[in-house]
Every structure is written in structure tokens, then in C-alpha cells.
Amino acid sequence: MKLRYILTVLVLAISQSGCMPAIYPPGAKNNAAQLGENTFLTEDGARLPLRHWLPKNEPRAVIIALHGFNDYSRFFDTPGQYFSSQGIACFAYDQRGFGMAPNRGLWAGGETYTNDLQALVRLVKQRYPKRPVYLLGESMGGAIVITAMSQAGMPDVAGIILAAPALWARSTMPWYQTGLLWTLAHSLPWLTLTGEGVHVVASDNIDMLRAMGRDPLVIKGTRVETVYGLTDLMDEAFNSAARLHGNTLMLYGEKDEIIPKEPTYAFLQRFLETNPAEKTVAIYQNGYHMLLRDLEAPTTWKDITAWINASPDKLPSGADSRARQLLKLS
Incomplete structure (x- = not known):
């Protein structure tokens, strides 16, 4: 009864406020995209902070890494150091609205995020024309990679790596959750949520989590309209399962308390129906x-490296065998 009462009050508020969740898209395309030392300059002139981890010698492969929701490019610092030691060049950038990128805390829209990724892929392929380029997306970054790969304008890449991609689509959420999100986004889109009181464990690496809590560039309070935009993105990524083709490695943790098993396993079943090899x-x-920053993160780094090398029949950790067992695959 209490939830129904709250929803009724908020619906009435909508009729009087006329608010809508906003998207903050880029401006006009007035210059060529450029890859600088510490900046990715987009076609509309936005300067997105860029980090890189380069091997001492010419790289044998390149990874472009996309961070998760409310995070930024520093997420790849330790993994990037490892991969560069294995001869793999790595690049990561602050996506619009996150880290030190423009319009901090505001949602730029799924199309904008995928267009930025496509532009950077073109620039990296120009810099390394003879090296295979891989995309790696963590959580929200994974959803962006999935969506981008489903679009006609996406440049060819050697493969994609999805680390716990954000796939919690509305179709897999309870009605009261989707209803409350819609109501808040259309009545109080500016409302900021902090997540206090929500008891979930994102990682067993407590020192890393505490460091993120102290990091001023990690967003702690999120506008409802931004959550709404993320959910739109997750819908699109979830519904792209059957359209996702090409060399793909997907990583998921059995103890993931952020992206539930139900949408992840449902995505995987459809994802594996087409070209499972x-x-x-x-x-x-x-x-x-x-996964890339857990206490056992080095295990995932080694698996990714082995997969890029295309040398083993199985991943060193055996996590692929575990997946076949859980998903009941032959």
C-alpha cells in the first residue's frame, strides 16, 4: 500500500510538472577528431581526457578500454600496466559526463557514446594500421561496446572483451522498479541519488573500493535522468544479443551483485545461438x-592475454569450462 501511495503521488506530480529526463548531446561537428598525448578531441570539439599504457617496444596488439558508470579512465591503470608488459598497447578515456570530461554527471545519450568510440577506433587504427585492435568494456562500457558493434558505421576490430557488461534491461526488472524509475525520471529528473543504504558488494578488493570512495573524480551522487539514460542503454545492449557477431570474450563473476544473473544468462543464451565458435x-x-580489479584480477588479465594470443584451446583459468557447465553448453 505504501509503494502504491508513493507512485500515485508521483504520477500526480508529473501531470503538474511536465518534466522529462534530458539528454545532453554533443554540439555540431566542426573539426576532425584527433588523438593527442593526453586528450581525445572529438568532432564537436569536446576534449576527453585520455590515458595510455604503452609497451617499451612496438606493440603486437592494442586495447581500447571503456570504463563503467560513474567511473573514469583510471579504472584501467593496473590492468593497463599488466597488458603493456605483455606487449599490448592500451588506451582509455573519460567518457562524456564522467571523470574530467565535459558535462560531468549529465547523460550524453547512447548514440553519442557509441559515436565517440567509433571515432577513437578510427584514430587508433590509423596510428597502428598493422596491429589488431580490441575493444574492452567494463559494465556500462561493455554495454556501449555491444551497442556500437551492432551498428553499421562501426570500424572492423579484431575482437571485443566484455567484463561484466551492464545488461540489466527493463524486461528483466520487477514492475515496481521500472515504474518508480519512470515516475522519478519524468517528475524529478534532477533528483540526485547516492546509493546510501544499498548494501551490495562490488568487489572483494576493499582497499581499491576505499580508494574509489576517496577519489573526487568518481561520481558519488547520480541524477535520476542519468540512471534512466543508462537503463535505455542497457535495454539496447540486451536486445542486441543476436546481432552481436565476431570474435568475443565475455567475462562474468558468480558473485556479481551489481548486474544480476538472470539478465546476464538470458543474454548469453541468445548471444551463443549465432556463431558460437x-x-x-x-x-x-x-x-x-x-573483475578486472578484484583480488583475483590477475587471473582475468592472463585469460584475456591468452585469448588475444589465440594460443590455448582453453583459458588458463578454466573459467570457460565453468561457463559451459553453468550454461549447460556442450
Whole structure:
């Protein structure tokens, strides 16, 4: 009764406020995109902070890494150092609305995020024309990679790596959750949520989580309209399962408390129906949502490196065998 009363009051508020969740898209395309030392300059002139981890010698492969929701490019610092030591060049940038990118805390729209990624892929391929380029997306970044790969304008890449991609689509949420989100987004889109009181464990790496809590560039309070935009993105990524083709490695932790198993496994079943030979799924028994930064993160780094090398029949950790067992695959 209490929830119904709250929803009724908020619906009435909508009729009087006329608010709508906003998207803050880029401006006009007035220059060529450029890849600088510490900046990715987009076609509309936005300067997105860029980090890189380069091997001492000419790289044998390149990874473009996309961070998760409310995070920024620093997420890839330790993994990037490892991959560069293995001869793999790595790039990561602050996406619009996150880190030190423009319009902090505001949602730029799924199309904008995928267009930015496409532009950077073109620039990296120009810099390394003879090297295979891989896309790696963590959580929200994974949803962006999935969506971008489903679009006609996406440049060819050697493969994609999805680390606990954000796939919690509305179709897999309870009605009261989608209803409340819609109501808030259309009545109080500016309302800021902090997540206090929500008891979920994102990682077993407590020192890393505490460091994120102290980091001023990690967003702690989120506008409802931004959550609404993220949910739109997750819808699109979830519904792209059957359209996702090409060499793909997907990583998921059995202890993930951020992206539930139901939407993830539902996505995987449809994802693996088409060209399963191109797709590798790894499920880590002791893995949390932040697989690349968990205490056992080096295990995932080694699996990714082995997959890029295309040398083993199985991943070193055996997480692909675990996935076949859990998903009941032959």
C-alpha cells in the first residue's frame, strides 16, 4: 500500500510538472577528431581526457578500454600496466559526463557514446594500421561496446572483451522498479541519488573500493535522468544479443551483485545461438562485478592475454569450462 501511495503521488506530480529526463548531446561537428598525448578531441570539439599504457617496444596488439558508470579512465591503470608488459598497447578515456570530461554527471545519450568510440577506433587504427585492435568494456562500457558493434558505421576490430557488461534491461526488472524509475525520471529528473543504504558488494578488493570512495573524480551522487539514460542503454545492449557477431570474450563473476544473473544468462543464451565458435564465455566462481580489479584480477588479465594470443584451446583459468557447465553448453 505504501509503494502504491508513493507512485500515485508521483504520477500526480508529473501531470503538474511536465518534466522529462534530458539528454545532453554533443554540439555540431566542426573539426576532425584527433588523438593527442593526453586528450581525445572529438568532432564537436569536446576534449576527453585520455590515458595510455604503452609497451617499451612496438606493440603486437592494442586495447581500447571503456570504463563503467560513474567511473573514469583510471579504472584501467593496473590492468593497463599488466597488458603493456605483455606487449599490448592500451588506451582509455573519460567518457562524456564522467571523470574530467565535459558535462560531468549529465547523460550524453547512447548514440553519442557509441559515436565517440567509433571515432577513437578510427584514430587508433590509423596510428597502428598493422596491429589488431580490441575493444574492452567494463559494465556500462561493455554495454556501449555491444551497442556500437551492432551498428553499421562501426570500424572492423579484431575482437571485443566484455567484463561484466551492464545488461540489466527493463524486461528483466520487477514492475515496481521500472515504474518508480519512470515516475522519478519524468517528475524529478534532477533528483540526485547516492546509493546510501544499498548494501551490495562490488568487489572483494576493499582497499581499491576505499580508494574509489576517496577519489573526487568518481561520481558519488547520480541524477535520476542519468540512471534512466543508462537503463535505455542497457535495454539496447540486451536486445542486441543476436546481432552481436565476431570474435568475443565475455567475462562474468558468480558473485556479481551489481548486474544480476538472470539478465546476464538470458543474454548469453541468445548471444551463443549465432556463431558460437567465435564466442568465448568465462564465468569466475570467486569473481565480483569489478573483475578486472578484484583480488583475483590477475587471473582475468592472463585469460584475456591468452585469448588475444589465440594460443590455448582453453583459458588458463578454466573459467570457460565453468561457463559451459553453468550454461549447460556442450
